[in-house]
Amino acid sequence: MTEDTHTHEPAATAELDCERCDARLIDFAYAELEDGERVAVARHLAGCSRCALEFCRLKADLDGVLEAAVEAPPQAVRRRIRAEVERSFGPRWWHQVAAFWSRPIPAYGVVVASLIPVVLWVATSLRPGSYGGAAPVAEVEPSTRPPALTDYDSMVPLLPEDRPL
Template sequence: MNCEECEASLIDHAYDELAAEPRRAVTRHLAECAGCAVAYCRLRADLDGALQAAHEAPPPAVRQRLRAEVERAFRPSWWRRGLALVRRPVPAYAVVAALAIPAALWLARTSAGEEAAGAVTSPRVRGYDAAAPPRIQRPVL
């Protein structure tokens, strides 16, 4: 086996994907050729480093900063959020509640107003007794 054939098979050899005979040939060549052995060692170090880097998790502080940066970058502007709030579909019971609250307030106000207005505007009703004989008011001359 020459160096070009060996270099073409190094990745397959590193992942154990070679058949038995080509694997033995690559192993023999690596034992005899220092240049290919160094290339194989570099390849293994790169693969191990890539696997280790893929499995390492960043520290929590880095994750929090990254999350805050992403939220800041992709968060809609205040006017878009307000527009989305206005355009949100409203269930039917919300419309009924929105109409019932002002109606209840109006009824409470008018009934309280009638009680207060009735006591002030009709002095003749005050002191009424159905058993007493009616008083006749004479016109003042």
């Protein structure tokens, strides 16, 4: 068996031995320990060079893993993914039309306000007897009708020639 040759000050690391400290190094690196445990691990690392070296190696490994995970994909991959998502989950054409007409645009109010007088004018002109509209035609009895022209010739002047207009 190999003998552990590292030594540390008993006063600084009396609360935590190397095995218990080693089990808490990942949580210490991610700052997930409670205050008392965090202080105990920090004191142990300050007094134990082997555990401090192990912590530095672990921290470098964790940082390398995080850097590899954070590496962004190329722009072409992002564009293809975005296009596929928009094609799959994008709004259909009727949703886009409904969204266009449901937007609060002031021009819509102006158009509607300018159409109100036109609609009122058309509505009143279609009603018989209203101003601007023709009066209803009453039926005339046959006995009161004026006599029809029976011997009308378009070549014959209606007025005598000696009496001009």
